[in-house]
Amino acid sequence: MSKKFELRLESHDLDTLHLKVCRVLREAILRGHFEPGERLVQEELASSLGVSRMPIREALRKLETEGLVVIEPHRGAIVKSLSLVDIEEIYGLRAQFEKMAVELSVEHMQPGDIEDLERLVELMEEATDPGVFVERNIEFHRLMISRCSWKRLVAFIETLWNGFPQQTPHMLSGQTEKSNKEHRNILQAIKQRDAGKAGKLVYDHISRTGNNLVASLKETME
Structure with missing residues (x-):
């Protein structure tokens, strides 16, 4: 070692x-x-x-x-070998694919789905343990695409989730606070049944996280 x-x-x-x-x-x-x-x-x-x-x-x-x-x-x-290019690719694909999946999911969401999303947002805002935040974050992202009828698209996203973890709060300063604000805005768009806005906010959220992670890892490697 x-x-x-x-x-x-x-x-x-x-x-x-x-x-x-x-x-x-x-x-x-x-x-x-x-x-x-x-x-x-x-x-x-x-x-x-x-x-x-x-x-x-x-x-x-x-x-x-x-x-x-x-x-x-x-x-x-x-x-395994995992380069910065790999991370950029995974987050770039996630941003595009999850945007599409959320847009396709929003119109089919049930009131109970939205209640569960709000509960998860509140739990993330209250979380003091990064591990708890991470687990609720995974549930939140999974629930947002749960009503997407394009099963191949969902399968692609799950493959990307397995290819790189959604676990960055302990690696990025201020990540939890930024994510909580973004999650709250995404939730509001979903409540309004604005699929296009929700999809764009999800795209921006994932892209920002990916860009910040790559920048942080570059600093470590220099």
Whole structure:
């Protein structure tokens, strides 16, 4: 394992342990602390973080679904190559595809869907734990496209979600506050049944996040 940085879990992070381990490893991978092709040894990670192998194993499985590692027989978890161009491509495609899916979904949303979206916005605004915010954010984005009848489009979006995680609050300063304002504006457009405005706001929201993430990672790599 690379010796250029130190993996750390704060004491208050010990609840939902595998999610916290996943967050630490994800950020280390995205910031280039682990090289593409590098093997992540469970025993070494467990020792560095002061946890058992179980949360490490669960975290690595989650990272595999996100496309950041591949688990190979007899070798374990291997860091996959993911460049800034990959991130730009994924966020660019997400912005376009989710815009389309939201536009197609809005007119078919039921009152209960909108109530659930409002509840998720409120939960994100109240969240003090980035992990809680992330989980509600995923639910919010999933619900926004849940009434889209173009199943191939939804499948493309889900593939992009697996290709790169929607988990940036801990990596971008002020991300939670900006996202909360944007989510509130998107919700208002959906309430007004303005599919075009809702789609544009979703496009701008995802594009801004992607651009900010790329800029942040570039600074780290310089």
